[in-house]
Amino acid sequence: MSNLNGAYYGPSIPPPSKSYHRHGRGSSCNPCSCLFGCLCNCIFQIIFTILIVLGVIALVLWLVLRPNKVKFYVTDATLIQFDYSPTNNTLYYDLALNMTIRNPNKRIGIYYDSIEARGMYQGQRFASQNLERFYQGHKNTSYLHPVFKGQNLVLLGDREKTNYNNEKNLGIYEMEMKLYMRIRLKIGWIKTHKIKPKIECDFKVPLEVNGRSVNFEETRCHLDW
Numbered sequence: 001m002s003n004l005n006g007a008y009y010g011p012s013i014p015p016p017s018k019s020y021h022r023h024g025r026g027s028s029c030n031p032c033s034c035l036f037g038c039l040c041n042c043i044f045q046i047i048f049t050i051l052i053v054l055g056v057i058a059l060v061l062w063l064v065l066r067p068n069k070v071k072f073y074v075t076d077a078t079l080i081q082f083d084y085s086p087t088n089n090t091l092y093y094d095l096a097l098n099m100t101i102r103n104p105n106k107r108i109g110i111y112y113d114s115i116e117a118r119g120m121y122q123g124q125r126f127a128s129q130n131l132e133r134f135y136q137g138h139k140n141t142s143y144l145h146p147v148f149k150g151q152n153l154v155l156l157g158d159r160e161k162t163n164y165n166n167e168k169n170l171g172i173y174e175m176e177m178k179l180y181m182r183i184r185l186k187i188g189w190i191k192t193h194k195i196k197p198k199i200e201c202d203f204k205v206p207l208e209v210n211g212r213s214v215n216f217e218e219t220r221c222h223l224d225w
Contacts, residue, residue: 067105067108068104068105069104069223070101070102070103070104070105070110071100071101071102071104071220072099072100072101072102072179072199072201072220072221073099073100073102073218073219073220073221074097074098074099074177074201074203074218074219074221075098075099075100075218076097076098076216076218077095077096077097077098077203077205077216078095078096078097078205078208078216079094079095079173079205079206079207079208080094080095080096080207080208081093081094082094082095082173082207084154084156084161084164086156086161088153089153089154089155089156090151090152090153090154091121091126091151091152091153091154092150092151093119093126093127093148093149093150093151093152094148094149095119095127095147095148095149095175095205096145096146096147096148097144097145097146097147097177098143098144098145099143099144099145099146099201100141100142100143100144101136101141101142101143101144102140102141103136103137103138103139103140103141103142104139105138105139106138106139107138107187107188108138108185108186108187109135109136109137109138109185109186109187110135110136110183110184110185110186111133111135111136111183111184111185111186111191112133112134112135112136112181112182112183113133113182113183113184113194114130114133114181114182115130115131115132115133115144115179115180115181116128116129116130116131116179116180116181117129117130117131117144117146117177117178117179118177118178118179118180119146119148119175119176119177120175120176120177120178121154121173121175121176122156122160122163122164123160124154124155124156124160126148126152126154127148127149127150127152128148129146129147129148131144131146135186146177171206171207171209171214172204172205172206172207172214173204173205173206173207174202174203174204175202175203175204175205176200176201176202176203177200177201177203178198178199178200178201179198179199179201179221180196180198181196181197181198181199182194182195182196183195183196183197197223197224198223198224199221199222199223199224200221200222200223200224201219201221202219203216203217203219204217
């Protein structure tokens with residue numbers, strides 16, 4: 001048997017492998033960032049749920065109530081005086097109007113808490129009147145009778161003065177009336193907060209001569225917020 005002197009001449013033995021344990025990045029989470037993410041997610045879900053619920057409620061209310069537009073008309077107008085003095089820029093007027101307000105809704109009532117009627121001529125306000133407050137029930141027609149009588153300072157430019165003279169020769173004046181209102185809606189036992197719509201009525205009114213006036217053409221008004 002050969003003396004090998006403790007030496008080994010076989011294949012080399014590989015060194016023992018070292019194992020390393022790496023902490024997975026996805027397995028750990030900063031407490032603050034995790035809490036913030038969960039909080040944002042919860043807030044988003046709550047807001048989304050609230051929007052869905054409000055949308056469903058609005059749809060149900062619309063299907064049940066089927067709200068229709070309230071209609072405003074100037075049914076008649078009487079103009080006895082409408083004289084403009086260019087020397088002192090004063091307008092002398094005597095105008096009476098009849099109006100109707102039609103509420104076609106079956107389940108919605110309207111509180112008219114305040115109504116201010118303004119008489120306008122060529123963009124200038126020449127008179128105003130506060131009308132009585134009232135409640136309008138379902139499928140009801142209410143009547144307003146604003147009257148403007150007196151004199152007021154009205155500044156008209158050259159073009160407006162020319163338009164006035166042309167209308168004076170024709171005996172028919174183009175005017176505008178605005179209604180500034182504060183209203184509340186009543187749906188069953190529920191009353192809404194105050195709403196501030198503005199109604200605009202453009203109409204032509206003939207001047208009454210010797211107690212006789214030309215027939216007035218009924219005019220529908222429109223809503224302008």
